[in-house]
Amino acid sequence: MCLALFVLLLLSIPCTLSDKVSHRLGLKIFRDEYKRVGETCIDLGFAKKPCNSETETKVVAFDVRLTKQVKNLAKNERVVFGTVDLNEGKGYNSSTGIFIAPSAGTYVFDWTTMTYQRAYSHTSLVVNGDFKSWNHCNDGLTKTYVTCSKMAVVKLKQGDKVWIGVFLGPAGLYEQYTSFSGYKL
Numbered sequence: 001m002c003l004a005l006f007v008l009l010l011l012s013i014p015c016t017l018s019d020k021v022s023h024r025l026g027l028k029i030f031r032d033e034y035k036r037v038g039e040t041c042i043d044l045g046f047a048k049k050p051c052n053s054e055t056e057t058k059v060v061a062f063d064v065r066l067t068k069q070v071k072n073l074a075k076n077e078r079v080v081f082g083t084v085d086l087n088e089g090k091g092y093n094s095s096t097g098i099f100i101a102p103s104a105g106t107y108v109f110d111w112t113t114m115t116y117q118r119a120y121s122h123t124s125l126v127v128n129g130d131f132k133s134w135n136h137c138n139d140g141l142t143k144t145y146v147t148c149s150k151m152a153v154v155k156l157k158q159g160d161k162v163w164i165g166v167f168l169g170p171a172g173l174y175e176q177y178t179s180f181s182g183y184k185l
Contacts, residue, residue, distance in 0.1 A: 060089035063179070065176060081179070110181050115139050116145065121148075162182070
């Protein structure tokens, strides 16, 4: 249907118009009519809103990991992930380890920890100072490295602060294999 409207638009502009109107004005008329046809298609339900709409949500996503190993993190201490592989929306601060929600919505967070041999790390997703989801990674008896992952879905308001914290210490985390990521749905 929209294609038919577009063809009608093209046919409605007389070929002789180019002789009477400057190229710039002719292009403006065409753009205005094209926009009007597009809006009509959206209003009639034949097309979705364009992706470059002002109401379109900006992409928010980050992926970070530890730069160096950390040992003996105390209870309530924040894990600071210094290596940033992705930070769309600029919500994650690698100096503080805090993600600040640039806009309200539903967010998905995931974090993976790797403990040292005969060590443990009990971490949590912290939202505005409150523990929301927990990850128990415990290797107190064997001589292996243990990795543990956890995912959480939370509803955030703009400006809410999210980080990974230790809920039972001390915690020891192995570099490179310990990561934190999140994105807005």
